[in-house]
Amino acid sequence: MRYLTPYNKNRVGLHTFTDSADQQQYLYSQFEAFHCFRVFPCFDQPDLKAKMSLIVLCPKDWRAVSNAIEKRYQLTDAENSGRHVLERAGIEWFLAFYDTEDDIAINEFEQTPKISTYLYAICAGPYEVFEDYDAMYVPQRIFVRQSLTEFLRHELMFGITKTTLDFYQRSFGARYPFTKVDHVMSPDYKYGAMENVGCITYSDEIMCSEKHMSIPKLTFFCVVIQHELCHMWFGNLVTMKWWNDLWLNEAFATSLSYKACSEGGAHVEPYRDEAWLHMSGYKRWGLAEDLMPSNHKI
């Protein structure tokens, strides 16, 4: 099936954003719940999982990120390997959209395990990239738009992620179920963050718009990462049958993120006391909701 669709401008589907600081364009997806069908035809419901294979063509000064690790080719390289990738996939016809082949980068992603469509992700743009390759952990990268690079706490983010992966793996008795953790700082973002398999998207306003963050804000920074990492098991590996049980996903991820934060450990230690204050705020919110006449049994 050949299918063409424009980018979205309403922060769901495949959203496009132009940075007013430097006029650079960025793209990111937001597919929960349910918007994947806006980008390509699919049965867009959580109980129907499929393996995803993806090839992204983009300008060569862009990076493309998705759920799995990618290999990158130039179309004009000596071995013609980029062209072979397109031929193998039967998508050479796509080149008709380009005036010149010199500027194209081809990103071929490994096939994912079976995952729900709302957890697919595609992000692309001239991102600045920070990388962490530690033999004890899956690879991590952080993608941030160029104009916010100076605000990014990349060492803290890598450190919190490692401490939290240790905590969850120990608590759940199950290894991290995917091949890498990418963190994509996303402009103009609709939510706080989204747990796409191996490719977490975050509101860059929450994560890296200020040089000096207070302890309460850094605690939220920490807990957001921990919440999204928890979803890799609760939601991504084990998934609800239907959207009406999303609350259970979220409840697990929120309560365990506070548990992970209160346990402390390297990079997390300064936030463990503040975590309980945040948690009590959530509890108050929950009790207030519970009093409402619109509430219902679950």
Ligand SMILES: [Zn+2]
């Ligand atoms: Zn969540």
